[in-house]
């Protein structure tokens with residue numbers, strides 16, 4: 587005999603596929619939703635389908651965007667000569683909280699990871715190189731995560747970018763090594779941006 591009704595099992599299975607949600611949490615969330623008022627559960631379901639329908643990739647920087655361009659690419663006040671390269675859209679949120687950066691972004695949508703079979707071709711690197719020619723970029727800040735994959739990606743990018751005659755920088759050390767950018771507090775991340783250093787290929 588099955589422990590759960592089929593529909594409950596499906597809900598628990600789907601919730602359990604979310605990042606950071608283990609089987610116990612999946613069960614707790616499922617039971618919470620089943621107990622909640624129909625309009626509350628429906629609001630969550632609608633928020634998911636609505637966001638999925640409206641949000642795509644920004645055609646310039648590959649951040650999330652509602653429409654063709656994301657909010658940062660639409661903002662004419664941002665300095666187009668400064669380009670900050672990050673792994674994921676969530677890294678932009680972390681950097682914006684520091685108020686230290688007024689340039690534009692480029693989201694790689696991952697990092698080089700031979701273990702997971704992710705090479706440069708799976709990332710938005712071709713698109714990055716094309717932008718540099720088109721947008722008059724003079725400095726690229728490579729703000730990949732301070733872990734093995736992030737460092738490998740930074741090294742690869744530096745080798746691609748340096749021959750183009752650009753200034754290539756990395757945020758200063760002081761970020762928690764092995765971690766993600768988003769785990770750094772605002773002050774530490776802000777200082778790391780301020781004290782960014784030139785990197786050599």
Ligand SMILES: [Zn+2]
Pocket residue numbers: 644645646647648649651655656657658659660
């Ligand atoms: Zn954008």
